Amino acid sequence: MLSLIKSSFFQFQQLLEAKKLPFGKVIGYIFILGGILTLPLAYKVSSVFHDIQQDGQKIAAKLPDFTIENNQLNPVNSNEKGFIYQTDSIIFTFDPEGKRTEKDITTDMVGNFLSIGLLKDRLVVAMPSTGASTALLGDNQLVIPYSEAALKSLDGEHIREYLEKTKIPWWMYLVAFLVSLYPSVINLLVTLLFATLGATLQTKMRRTQLSSFENFKIVVFAATLPVILTAVIHFITMNFDSTMFILIATLFIYNQVTKGMTRKEKKSD
Known part of the structure; x- marks a missing residue:
């Protein structure tokens, strides 16, 4: 042969x-x-993984301190008005005032790999619409209320630490x-x-x-x-x-x- x-x-x-x-x-x-x-x-996929890792670290540097109280996003700094931060592969929304919706997070995704939103009362993750994501999620949008047990202990410090230290496994x-x-x-x-x-x-x-x-x-x-x-x-x-x-x-x-x-x-x- x-x-x-x-x-x-x-x-x-x-x-x-x-x-x-x-x-x-x-x-x-x-x-x-x-x-x-x-x-x-x-x-090219490995390059995307690398970009997401690098962009996640950039977002971690911008993320303010917050906690989840009464199932709502609560910034430690009461003057924090929220922000939208865009990288090459991710659009990140921090919205403690509830000005943005799930649809807004999905609309932001145009031209980007991921759109992630920490909204007032829920976490929203929007992904490109593919056969795999549609089959698994029924949609290209994942919405998790802060009332879920997994998110009740969510806070800014832990997210920053995770994004700064986490590497894509081989x-x-x-x-x-x-x-x-x-x-x-x-x-x-x-x-x-x-x-x-x-x-x-x-x-x-x-x-x-x-x-x-x-x-x-x-x-x-x-x-x-x-x-x-x-x-x-x-x-x-x-x-x-x-x-x-x-x-x-x-x-x-x-x-x-x-x-x-x-x-x-x-x-x-």
């Missing part, structure tokens, strides 16, 4: 040998390719990679199936003796170079149609494989 991976860069005609590989190894290689495609996204990066891997593998698999369909049409037209199953194995290894090029481009910009590029480039490489096969057949005749 290692020789096939090397051949996928320079010796395309050798990829014909992929048809002899066990199907399990081919599936395993699809996950490897999916992992390569996931790297740029995982890198396993969060691993989780981000694994979560990103699933859609990458599924999308790649669908692309490879379409490429296999195109490859099978080519073999029918050229009357070469390759089954659809064998074509699929060859296509998987033919996708190696397109996948790596796509990953490199995604490190620069995510605004790139990777699906179409991988499909067309893979079929081009597959075409080189079958061309070599056809020439050999003609010589033997």
Whole structure:
């Protein structure tokens, strides 16, 4: 299998040998390719984690002393009128006077990763609307009244201490990679199936003796170079149609494989 991976860069005609590989190894290689495609996204997610950590520390420096009394936000300084503080990834609202609403916190989120509000009588966290957040929360907004036992002991000192000392654990990066891997593998698999369909049409037209199953194995290894090029481009910009590029480039490489096969057949005749 290692020789096939090397051949996928320079010796395309050798990829014909992929048809002899066990199907399990081919599936395993699809996950490897999916992992390569996931790297740029995982890198950007890790950058977001870092930004959130840094921004959280900035917010901690601005956060005034407060306590929760009678299920309401109570600043230690009675002259504290509240504020809105914006960073690159977070908009934080401190509103002990009750001037802002849950809807305001969500509206603030435009262009930001998180919008967090310590309102007069509740904590509001608004997140980008995704399938995962909607499935878990039923909405992209989490609202917790201060009457909840978990928030009754909330105060400014503990939040500042937590934000200043807390670091993103290493396993969060691993989780981000694994979560990103699933859609990458599924999308790649669908692309490879379409490429296999195109490859099978080519073999029918050229009357070469390759089954659809064998074509699929060859296509998987033919996708190696397109996948790596796509990953490199995604490190620069995510605004790139990777699906179409991988499909067309893979079929081009597959075409080189079958061309070599056809020439050999003609010589033997």
